Amino acid sequence: MTHDDNGGFDPREFLPYLLNQAAEASSLEFQAIYKARYGMLRTEWRVLFHLGIYGRMTAKEIADRATIHKTKISRAVQKLAGRRFLVRERDPGDRRREYLELTPAGRAAYLDLSAVASEYEARLMAPFTEEEAQLLRRMLHRLAQRPAEP
């Protein structure tokens, strides 16, 4: 043997690595769609989706829900506002905060893309049974919880 045998540890079976590969592969195709149709980046459609689903909210709220850094949100919001997909409105009660809301154009894009996402997801899950799919979701949710800092 020309190399170490470290107890059968295989980097291709390392969970964070596997998760990464699956995540990348599974977003590739969908990414191509929102990029081609609306020139959006990933963070942009995430913001769009959050506003589409939950309605009017601030950048901070989106950042917390989606666990996206605030600078990414800030830049995504700028682009979406520039394309008239959303409007910003300062909160009169707390002038640091700014409410974001989709315009009709933004809503149309959201509806279009969420329909595509739905079909896409169905195709991704097609090889699995309903039980498997549910278990997968549960496990991913569990893994996504960041361990608390002391």
Add this chain to the structure above:
Amino acid sequence: MTHDDNGGFDPREFLPYLLNQAAEASSLEFQAIYKARYGMLRTEWRVLFHLGIYGRMTAKEIADRATIHKTKISRAVQKLAGRRFLVRERDPGDRRREYLELTPAGRAAYLDLSAVASEYEARLMAPFTEEEAQLLRRMLHRLAQRPAEP
């Protein structure tokens, strides 16, 4: 309701999104370790691991096995070589190719990190049964297969 209800579609349940969150959360802690101890980036430790496990091989072989773009490999190899974690040796039979091999320092880093990775993985999987863990792996492998282009 102040927003659209799009057939119950929730971005937080969208599979590519969930995979991403889980992947990010699960690599965060480990990333901090190899970054702090060895100043490595993700691609760098992947290259290190591959060489540690499979021994001497070329950049192309690593790229194929790990599905990492060759430019990333190239830059990772440069950094690892600069830190004397690996040595490069041109193949006399085909002078385009270059064999990569860990130095003792590289091997030490690999052994250290693979031990950490092993424990880390065990902790990640601890909440699940053995059957669940195996199913998760199978599903991730399946999802990671990119659909063939026509």
Add this chain to the structure above:
DNA sequence: CGCTAACAGTTGAATTTGTAACTAACAAGG
């Protein structure tokens, strides 16, 4: 009040990544 700390959001500079084009080496057919 008046001071300090915290917060929402933005910006600029440094890193990192992605895309394309490039060099150097080999291979195969005429």
Add this chain to the structure above:
DNA sequence: CCTTGTTAGTTACAAATTCAACTGTTAGCG
């Protein structure tokens, strides 16, 4: 040999991401 095509690996430039510092605003508290 000599073109044409392919491969391994590198580099240059643009795009995206990260990190730190910044503005403006509110909150807490002596």
